Amino acid sequence: MSHGKQFTLFTHIGGPNGWKAAFVLAELGLTYESVYLDFGKGEQKAPEHTKYNPNGRIPTLVDHKNGDFAIWESGAIITYLAEKYDPEGKISVKGEKDKIAQLQWLFFQASGQGPYFGQAVWFKKYHPEQLPSVIERYQKETVRVLGVLEAVLSKQEWLVGGKPTVADISFIPWNNFAVDVILTDFPEFNFEKDFPATFKWHTALSSRPAIKDVWGQRDALLK
Structure with missing residues (x-):
């Protein structure tokens, strides 16, 4: 593995969770190389990756300046980066109560947003059988999570x-999927009208230079 950059990020072009980690790396000005695994070839389950991540999923981050320390699960990766590489609190908080609140939102994103939004995308786009009641369930869960925000x-x-902190940033990729994929045919859904504060927040986050740059890389790779 090349160690020209401080981090190696094992990820996937279409997978939202890897982009969360990339956002934080970019916001902190950390150098990294992305290795885009081919799920069709099962590269995420290959020994070259599972030696770092026994779960065989993405993202996985390897910190070459910390003894090739490997972290998997996006929430853990984001917490590690905030704790170790954001001492000034550029995009993280440092007070005891605020740190717990930040962690609370990272847990909610990982357990309340990601899985439900992910199932919505799966059943809408990839499941071999169309199951309208299942799609509707996960669409309603997507709307519910937006309501919590x-x-x-x-x-x-x-x-x-x-x-703005890593707590906010962690929600960006799946919120994009909510608007672009999950709720495109949900009755009368209008992000700006139905969730004005969340829309304003999401727009502000998406306009940050580091976020725009990283998401632009994704768009270029998908072309």
Whole structure:
């Protein structure tokens, strides 16, 4: 493995979770090389990857300047980067209560947003049999999660600490999928109208230079 850059990020072009880690790396100005695994060839399950990540999924981050320390699960990766490489709190919080609140949102994203939005995409686009009731269930869960965010963001600009942090950033990729894939045919869904505070928040986050640059790389790879 080349160690020209500090980190190697094992990821997938179409997988939202890898882009969460890339966003944080870019925001912190950390150098990394992305290795895009081919799921069709089972590369995520190959020994070259599972030696770092026994779960055989993405993302996996290897920190070459910390003894090739390997971290998997996107929430753990983001927490590691915030703890070790953001001492000034550029995109993270440092107070005891705020750190727990930040972790709370990372857990909610990983357990409440990602799995439900992921199932929605799977049953809408990839499942061999169309199951309308199942699709509807996960679409409604997507709307519910957006409602949780709206309830908080209608009262405050950011999720924790009064500033954009890794907690906010972690929601971006799956929210993009909600708008672009999951809810395209959901009755009368209008992101800006139905969830105005969340829409404003998401738009502000997506406009950040590092986020725009990384997501632009994704768009270029998908062409």
